[in-house]
Amino acid sequence: MYKKLRLIQSGTFGTVYKAWSTEHNCYVALKITPKYKTSEASIQNEYDVMKVLSSHNSHPNICSMLDFYTDDSYYVMVLEYCECGDLYDFLDIAKSQGTPSSSSLIQIDMQKIIKQLYSAISFAHSLGIAHRDIKPENVLLTINGDVKLADWGHAIQSTKSNDFQIGTDNYRAPETFSSCFDNSCFRRRLDQLQAPLYNTYKADYWSLGATIFYLMFGDCLFRVSKSKKSQHLRNLKEFEKNPFAFIYEKYVVPRLPCGYNDEEDLHMSLQQTRQYFWQDLPDIYDVFHLCKIMVDTLLIVSNAEERSMEAFINQVDFAWNKDTSIDSSFNYQSKINLFWEQWSISAESTPANFQLKNFEKPCLVQESK
Numbered sequence: 001m002y003k004k005l006r007l008i009q010s011g012t013f014g015t016v017y018k019a020w021s022t023e024h025n026c027y028v029a030l031k032i033t034p035k036y037k038t039s040e041a042s043i044q045n046e047y048d049v050m051k052v053l054s055s056h057n058s059h060p061n062i063c064s065m066l067d068f069y070t071d072d073s074y075y076v077m078v079l080e081y082c083e084c085g086d087l088y089d090f091l092d093i094a095k096s097q098g099t100p101s102s103s104s105l106i107q108i109d110m111q112k113i114i115k116q117l118y119s120a121i122s123f124a125h126s127l128g129i130a131h132r133d134i135k136p137e138n139v140l141l142t143i144n145g146d147v148k149l150a151d152w153g154h155a156i157q158s159t160k161s162n163d164f165q166i167g168t169d170n171y172r173a174p175e176t177f178s179s180c181f182d183n184s185c186f187r188r189r190l191d192q193l194q195a196p197l198y199n200t201y202k203a204d205y206w207s208l209g210a211t212i213f214y215l216m217f218g219d220c221l222f223r224v225s226k227s228k229k230s231q232h233l234r235n236l237k238e239f240e241k242n243p244f245a246f247i248y249e250k251y252v253v254p255r256l257p258c259g260y261n262d263e264e265d266l267h268m269s270l271q272q273t274r275q276y277f278w279q280d281l282p283d284i285y286d287v288f289h290l291c292k293i294m295v296d297t298l299l300i301v302s303n304a305e306e307r308s309m310e311a312f313i314n315q316v317d318f319a320w321n322k323d324t325s326i327d328s329s330f331n332y333q334s335k336i337n338l339f340w341e342q343w344s345i346s347a348e349s350t351p352a353n354f355q356l357k358n359f360e361k362p363c364l365v366q367e368s369k
């Protein structure tokens with residue numbers, strides 16, 4: 001019935017193969033999980049979630065389950081096949097091709113990806129399902145450049161959870177970490193008894209923001225190393241204090257190709273910084289603008305309830321659909337003004353090797369070595 005063709009990837013729990021389905025007359029992906037690597041409850045949960053998501057009203061941006069079978073040793077989930085693999089690998093190729101002076105041949109359509117992910121997540125939430133592991137590795141690409149959200153193995157059919165071990169650290173919302181970052185069994189049980197439940201939908205919103213951030217900068221918002229969870233806490237605190245300064249210092253400045261002496265120079269540098277694979281973010285100010293929208297709507301640290309995917313998509317739509325030829329109030333100069341207003345880059349927020357000069361607007365100059 002299924003003819004295995006080639007190995008796609010070996011994951012933590014199982015192996016994914018490309019196969020040919022004689023029944024469906026198309027390529028499929030076989031996700032094969034050895035029974036000793038998982039529990040029956042966990043595979044049952046993934047199956048139940050996939051069954052709901054893959055019913056007759058299946059969603060174009062969710063990787064559907066076509067079949068499921070098992071034998072003595074393995075569980076096999078038969079999935080729609082996505083020809084171009086996952087976004088993480090895709091970006092890796094894009095990054096290796098691009099250079100600061102020339103864009104990568106591979107480019108991604110940011111607006112399309114954002115809209116399709118929003119649509120997939122909204123659909124799942126409308127069915128009572130939270131994904132809980134949204135990240136570039138779980139976003140699959142089709143040959144048409146569409147995306148499909150995959151790997152629903154950590155999903156839950158509930159809006160509330162007090163499970164602090166679920167998901168991928170680099171993309172997890174702050175409230176889904178236990179308060180002390182102690183992984184001992186005792187601590188975990190204590191956390192589960194004492195900790196307040198978190199909202200699984202709002203946690204998905206954060207992961208969506210962190211995923212888009214990765215697409216923009218080719219890097220994670222916070223890199224959570226297992227041995228340095230305290231650093232993660234410090235990063236979160238610093239980010240919460242001034243998210244724009246945090247992003248500016250850690251992600252924008254290191255990407256600036258050259259130093260700059262006056263405001264005009266800075267604008268030139270920022271323009272050249274255009275990332276290698278941003279297809280539809282015409283200039284660096286659009287990148288800042290998208291960051292601003294994410295910070296205001298998705299990447300809210302302390303009050304998860306304030307996160308709103310609706311507000312996010314509305315603001316993205318508004319920003320992208322502005323026709324600058326008609327709306328002269330949103331021309332290049334006004335975008336520059338908006339950047340300085342929104343980001344309020346101040347002396348404290350500039351990196352150590354930069355100093356702030358008082359031009360008409362704040363301007364950064366590089367210290368001579």
Ligand SMILES: Nc1ncnc2c1ncn2[C@@H]1O[C@H](COP(=O)(O)OP(=O)(O)OP(=O)(O)O)[C@@H](O)[C@H]1O
Binds near residue numbers: 082086137
């Ligand atoms: N339907 C598919 N079409 C094409 N490639 C796929 C498909 N499903 C999965 N893959 C590839 O296999 C990888 C692993 O798949 P998946 O995340 O579902 O397995 P996993 O065992 O849960 O992995 P992990 O636990 O490491 O996240 C994906 O990142 C993707 O590259």
